[in-house]
Amino acid sequence: MKFYKYQGTGNDFVMIDNRLGEWDDLSIEKIQKLCDRRFGIGADGLIKINSAEGVDFEVDYYNSDGSKSFCGNGARCSVAFAHFLDIIEDKTTFNAIDGIHEAEIKNGIIKLKMGDVKSIDTDGDDFVLNTGSPHYVKYVEMLNNYNVYKNGNEIRNSETYKQEGINVNFVEKLSDKELFVRTYERGVEDETYSCGTGVTAAALTFMKNNNQTFVGVKVMGGQLKVYAEKNGEGFKNIWLEGPAVQVFKGDINLDKA
Structure with missing residues (x-):
C-alpha cells in the first residue's frame, strides 16, 4: 500500500488515496497496526481520501485505536493532501463524518471552516x-x-x-x-x-x-x-x-x- 505521512502542528496522520476504493475493506486491526509507532508507520490517526458525490472528496478519518470521529487537524492535512493530488486548487468543499466543510489553502496554510456550535x-x-x-x-x-x-x-x-x-x-x-x-x-x-x-x-x-x-x-x-x-x-x-x-x-x- 502506498501511503503519505502528514502532520499539522505535530498532530500526525497516515494518508491514503482511496479514490478508487482499493482500501475500502481496510480492517480496524490493520488501521491500529499502521498507526503503531513501533510496529507500523506511526500516527495519531489514519485518513482515507475517498471519492464523493457533490463535493471534491470525502475525509474518512480513524483514530489510532480504529474509532471514528471528526478531526480538525486531520481535515486540514486532508486538504493539503487533496491539493498535492491535484483534486483541488485553492478552495474546496468536502464531506466528513460531521457533514460538509469548506476550506482554503495558501502557501501551506489551511483555513478550515468548522461546524456551528449551538451552545457551550x-x-x-x-x-x-x-x-x-x-x-x-x-x-x-x-x-x-x-x-x-x-x-x-x-x-x-x-x-x-x-x-x-x-x-x-x-x-x-x-x-x-x-x-x-x-x-x-x-x-x-x-x-x-x-x-x-x-x-x-x-x-x-x-x-x-x-x-x-x-x-x-x-x-x-x-x-x-x-x-x-x-x-x-x-x-x-x-x-x-x-x-x-x-x-x-x-x-x-x-x-x-
Whole structure:
C-alpha cells in the first residue's frame, strides 16, 4: 500500500488515496497496526481520501485505536493532501463524518471552516461543547508543568464521560489574544501535540467570556488561529487556521504490518 505521512502542528496522520476504493475493506486491526509507532508507520490517526458525490472528496478519518470521529487537524492535512493530488486548487468543499466543510489553502496554510456550535455547557467551573467531536475544557495555571495524561485520563474515564468518551483540554491564558492548550485525546488515549477540534473548543470558551472574534493558540506542536462570530448562546462562521506538511511517503507491506 502506498501511503503519505502528514502532520499539522505535530498532530500526525497516515494518508491514503482511496479514490478508487482499493482500501475500502481496510480492517480496524490493520488501521491500529499502521498507526503503531513501533510496529507500523506511526500516527495519531489514519485518513482515507475517498471519492464523493457533490463535493471534491470525502475525509474518512480513524483514530489510532480504529474509532471514528471528526478531526480538525486531520481535515486540514486532508486538504493539503487533496491539493498535492491535484483534486483541488485553492478552495474546496468536502464531506466528513460531521457533514460538509469548506476550506482554503495558501502557501501551506489551511483555513478550515468548522461546524456551528449551538451552545457551550458548563460542568462546575469547566466547559463542555462539541466542535465536531466532544470536548471538555478546563482552565489551569502553569500548564507547562501540568500532568495532562493523568488528569486528562481521569476526566475522560469518569462516570459521566466513560461510555461515550470525551477529549480533555487544559488551557492557560497567555494574554488577551493568546491561549496555550494541551489535549488528552480519546481514541489515542494519550496527549497529542495538537488537537484542532480541541483548540477550537478552548478558543470558543475564551471568546464567549471575553467577547472576542479571534484568538491565537499555542500548542505543543506549534501555533494555530481560531476565528468565530457569536450566534446566540453559540458560535457560527468558525474557522481553524494553521500549517499542514507532508513529511514523507512510502510503501508498506500490509501482510507484515
